[in-house]
Amino acid sequence: MTQAIIFVVFPLCLAVAAFSDFLTMLIPNRVSAILLASFVVVAPLAGLSPAEIATHFAAGLVVFAVCFTLFALNVMGGGDAKLLTASAVWFGLTHSLVEYLVYVSFFGGLLTMAILSLRASSDLILATGLPVPDHLLKAKKVPYGIAIGIGAFAAYPSSPLMLAALGQ
Template sequence: MIEAAIFVIFPLCLAFAAFSDLFTMAIPNRISVILLGTFVAVALASELAIGEIGLHISAAALVFAVCFCLFAANVMGGGDAKLLSASAIWFGLNASLAGFLLYVSVAGGLLTLLVLFLRRQEDRILAAGIPVPRLLLTAKKIPYGIAIALGGFAAYPSSPLMQATLAQLP
């Protein structure tokens, strides 16, 4: 049962956040709450050491502190900050967190370039009838939840919980 939660909850939440951000330019708070709550339940059920859980919580707190500053400077949206922090708890304070953040940064840069390109081509896209979410073309922000999801998908196999789960499989 714990293995199923480890394999399914994190990717499913990220996918839902990405689609929500793409179509509504918002990430529901419940996704971040589910990620945090599920991590705590999984960590306790998988008998992670208290010190290890502390490192995971420290990772989330550190990412949240940086994201809070970016949010206060109006550089990052609140939903993105909460999702990135809630995702960071699944990686812990180790190399897998650095990999996750690197993947998110690269995906975010590419996403930003793509969205800016699409916005410059708005007239052509609309004239051709290409199905692109209208908010993607008209909003003044980037749906960074997509980049967080892509970074999470890329880095998740190297996360401590996933590695421990894979090591226990026959």
């Protein structure tokens, strides 16, 4: 049961968040809430000690502080900040958190360049009739939940809970 939660809940939540952000430019709050609640349930079952669990929540607090600042400066959306915070808890204060954040930054840069390129060609895209969500062509923001999701998928195999589920 514990392995099923580890293998399914985290990736499913990040996939839902990425698709939701792509389609609507919104990440449902329940996705972040499910990530946090499922971590609370699965961490002790996976064998993490109370001290290790505390370091995972410390990772969330550090990421939240940075994300809150970026949100206050209108650089990051609230859904992105909540999703990044909730997912950071799954990585803890380990090298995998740094790996995750590097992946998110890298894929976020690629996503931003792709969106800007798409917007620069919006007249051509609209003329061809391609089914591209309108907000991708006209909004000023970038659906960063996509980069968060891709970064999470790339870094998740080295996360402490995944390693615990695999017996490593």
